Amino acid sequence: MTNQPLLRALRGDTVLPPPVWLMRQAGRYLPEYRALRKKARNFLHFCYTPELAVEATLQPVKRFGLDAAILFSDILTVPDALGVEMAFKEGEGPVLQPVDPERDLDRLDASALCEKLAPVYQAAAEVKRALAPETALIGFAGAPWTVAAYMLEGRTSRDYLVARRAMARSPDAFVGLIDLLVRATVDHLSAQIEAGADVVQLFESWSSVLNPAARRRWSIDPIEKIIQGVRAAHPDAPIIVFPRGAGVQIVDYAEAEPDGVGIDTATPLDRTGLPNDMCLQGNLDPAILIEGGEALKAATLAMVARMRGRPYIANLGHGVDLNTPPDHVAAFVDHVRHAGELSGDIGG
């Protein structure tokens, strides 16, 4: 048995009060993060320096007493480890040397991935040692489509048309890229679990731009393969999938058999169609967190009340915004922890 509330929820228990953490809980909205960030040459150096990554991971846990730490890293460390040239530009986000799946696949090398990402696993091991036993450590990776989207496009995009046209033009070459990313992601998640991650989350941040057939072939099916691959080696580590913008097709992600599903801000938590024993995570609007006050309290209590009686993890429906006052995050955690009492529920 585990004494981690997050793990219990992911194994199907109804936990009261529900465990709580926030996507992008480490980051620039925290003054201590901004101070730490100055010590790194650039963002990748930050991710690959265990001392800095460990401290950034622990900062929000120390400040807010959350039920989980998420390893400070990025989904784009995988293409970096595959040999794609990239940089994180101030104010612009990631810029990558665009990959053409019809020409460039031979140049991507997955064999040395875990060696190149060794500092990430070292950071995970150090975080695990520093955490209280009841606090879960979450490892993560981008899902293959989302990572491929950045690799093909070379930067962030509103619609990822370059990447979507490539999958339509040459699905055979696209299969090669997605399969490579499936293998790399299984290795990367497994290594994080071996280093001490209790749970892993797959971020499918750009599920939103896929048509239904493409979502099935390039998002749900590869995620299913990753889950099978990770579970074969690590049957006890729960896997959360966060397919942002999947719309009514959110229900189809159950076929990949994750232990938990992250729900975005646009999807009603009580109308996902996902099985009642599958743990849901989400989905407070980050704008309400920025606003705080009574709006935050009312929305948080309503959200937790709606999820009573099923396995559930309180979280946002998208990452913490840069403009969020840290005190509002503290208030959010407090509202989640007292939601049961306030609605006349004894909990337990």
Ligand code: 1CP
């Ligand atoms: O200089 C800085 O401080 C850069 C900001 C930043 C941070 C704090 C980036 C660049 N990455 C991160 C950390 C990060 N990224 C974490 C760990 C910290 C935590 O959650 O507390 C995680 C889980 C991610 C995941 C991530 N990176 C996603 C998936 C989640 C999502 O937001 O949809 C994506 C899409 C990325 C790519 C990325 N990295 C950084 C930026 C600015 C972006 C997004 C670019 C875009 O909008 O397309």
